[in-house]
Amino acid sequence: MARLSVDWPQLFCALSCIALAPLVPGYSFRNCIQNANHNGSFQCVHRFLTQVSSAVFDLPPHTIHVNISHNLLTQLPVGSFSGIPSLLSLRLDYNQIKHVEGSAFNNLSELLVLNLSYNKISQLTPSDFLGLENLCQLLVDHNCLATIQPDAFTTPRSLQTLDMSFNQLRNFSEVVSSITALRKLTFLDLSTNHLESLQHSAPLPPSLKFFYLCNNLLKALDCQRDFLNRNFTLDLSDNKISQFSKVDLRKVAWLILKNNPLDISEFLRFRDVDPQRVEYSGLRLHSQFANLCQHLGNGTMEHLFLQHNQISLRNLKSMSKCPAIKAWDLSHNYLIRDDCLDFVPQKEQVRSFILEHNRIQMLPSCSTGGNGVIKFPKLTYLSYRYNRILAIASHAFSHTAHVQTLLLNINNIAVINKTAFANLSDLLTLRLDNNLITDIYQETFHELTSLRILNLRNNRISIIFRNVFVNLSSLNILDLGGNKIRSLTNLSFSGLHNLTKLYLDRNYITHISREIFGDLVSLKVLDLDKNRIRYNSGLTEKSPFINLTKLNILKLQAQQPYGINIIPPKFFKGLFSLQALYLGENKMSLSRYEFEDLINLKTLSMPDTCNGIHSLNPGVFQNLQHLERLDLENVGLQFMSVDIVGSLCNLRTLVLGKNAIQTVNSTVLEHLPSLSYLDLRKNPFPCICSNSWFQNWSLYNPRVQVVYFYNQTCANQQTEYLYSFDARVCYLDIGHLMFEIILPFLFLFTFAPIIYGKGYWHLKYGLYIFRSWLNDYRGREESQQCYRYDAFISYNSKDEGWVLQELVPNLETEGSQCFKLCLHHRDFELGKYIIDNIVDSIYQSRKTVCVMSRSYLESEWCSMELELASYRLFHELKDVVILIFLEKIPEAELSTYHKMRKVMKKKTYIQWPTDVEAQKLFWIKVREAIKGSSRAKDSGPEVDS
Structure with a gap:
């Protein structure tokens, strides 16, 4: 009962969040959705987020509510919410948060509600809540809390609701010391922890109104005598308390002791508690009713809760000595019948009676008291939910003729006598849903002239007989959903002139017409979901809703098995007041005129059509x-x-x-x-x-x-x-792009002729040097390559006489060893480019002999031959170049020929002597040079005089 009380602090916080919400435009967010009807509210749920910043970094400063629940957050870093200082409500439940860093909530001075439930937080420290000066509701239930520092709640001094249930708290004194400063705290929940003692070193806040300690390991109330003597609801259920001693509970507003191993006789003798402020559920009182009634004393009690006490009818015989009780609750017991509540003492004072979750199988006929006096004249609330009732006999409620709310739902009711509800002219709410009812008749509800709500959902009703509701002129809500209704007639709802809500969803209705709803002139909500309404053509009778001019909400979604298919023209005619139309899950086609009569429609829902x-x-x-x-x-x-x-x-x-x-x-x-x-x-x-x-x-x-x-x-x-x-x-700028494309071609056509005229041979040299570099197979070791010539002779045509008269005879015909030489005029291949002949000759010869003279140095062809030969020397590291100087050329004159100077510094060169005797030694050196190794040496130049 205590848990059903209004949580005023929580309600105040919630209303504050709504009242202070600003209205501003929205835009796109990375991981959150802004509420379509509330621009300050954001949902960031089920986004697999591991960092808070991923949710809040792009939220606007005016944000007032954020829900980041059901994610994968493990910690809250410093200043996590600094960008949204106007926040009023923050949900972080259902994450994996283990640690809250100091100042994580800094700058949230306006925050009212903080939900950290269902995480893995193990302790609370003062730094966890820095900046939360106005926090009024804190939820840290379902965590791993084991430690709370004494000054943990120093900052949120305005806290009104604190839920720390379902944790691992053991030290009650530590908890009490931490909340002493909370002078506004009204709700404290420490349920389902590991508390074994109530020893303490500080008092509870005087403002506390609800204090829950249920489902702990308490064996005794070992606190100071007046520690719990406060005007609050105290829940000590589901502990191991066996006795009360040395504790004063006389001021406790409501005491709950369910499922404790108390000695009932001893407890009933306990005088330091007001017996009329105790919930007696779950105390095994089935054999102690006589003592209980004596214990309750005289006077009038507001409530007597006797749930879970294994009570049977035999035990109730001792209730005659009980005082006048206004509200009875005998739920979750072993009652197999109610005996028209004759066992209840002082019936004239009873206003509410609850017999839910028992084993009652039938409600018999009940008579009034003597002289026609009603036995329960003040009884307005009667509940038989969750029983096994099969049938209701005639005049079953004559003894409670003034009842206003009658709950018979969730039973096995199959038979209702036509006069079962006779004399219930004051009845306002009748619930018969979730039963086995197949037929209802006009006589069944004939006398329920004041009935406002009739719920027949989830039964087996297949036919609504004519005029069955004709006397229910005050009925506002009729729920027939989840039945087996196949057809309706023009008199099915006759008499329901004040009906505002009609639920016919989940039936087998195939046809609707204007006559069916003819009397429902006040209807505002009509639910026809999941029926079998279908139109195969555009032809139909007049609109079935023509008379429903006050209808606000119409639901037609998910017609079985394939949907409405086609909406006939003028189908919605007459629905001038309709504001919401639901047509989802219908495989249908739309023309242009279906909605032309819905001039005031505000919501049109057509998903999955x-x-x-x-x-x-x-x-x-x-x-x-x-x-x-x-x-x-x-x-x-x-x-x-x-x-x-x-x-x-x-x-x-x-x-x-x-x-x-x-x-x-x-x-x-x-x-x-x-x-x-x-x-x-x-x-x-x-x-x-x-x-x-x-x-x-x-x-x-x-x-x-x-x-x-x-x-x-x-x-x-x-x-x-x-x-x-x-x-x-x-x-892209097309003009700029075309300019960038054309400009290189302009430069090419402008400067190509100049480059060709001025640097033709340089280009040629570079081209063929590069070509020779690509021919890797020509760079093999001499030992692995067969050469066609022993030497290629590079010379200028002006020196051709010396070559033919001196060099060729001495190297090809004279001496002990003859060499095969490659000469321009003799060995170049006809029809082949000169450059190709030069390259092939150099690479097909073991050595290249350069006959040097001033004419040679001035020749472009000779310079090219020397360039190609030097490439083999410097880049392939092969000793292939032999320099023969026919004349003395001064050093200063040679300095202008850089390639020549480079080769002379690297390789041996031979000077042609004018002395005849010296010429013999000259030819010996030339032969030795041609026969020598082809691997380049690193030694300096050798000059032969």
């Missing part, structure tokens, strides 16, 4: 000028156009998820000036230039929130995201 890929007809929503919410999720749309939604000037929420939309027309959004919430999730947007404007608009528009735009992948690149698409490629 996909009947293939298609587009809506232009003007289908043109008359819905007041529409504020439109849900078209999974309807097969390929695009949205101005012709479809352009007239919805008041539309605030547009849901278009799970469609086939690839581009968004900017003109469409321009025609929706009130739009603030746009859901386009799971549409196949490709990363193309036509969507580049939408990318920028979604991220930075100041008006419309595009839900989870950061999770929108590219249809043409599933690993890429639309928000990161590089739109710069869509804005």
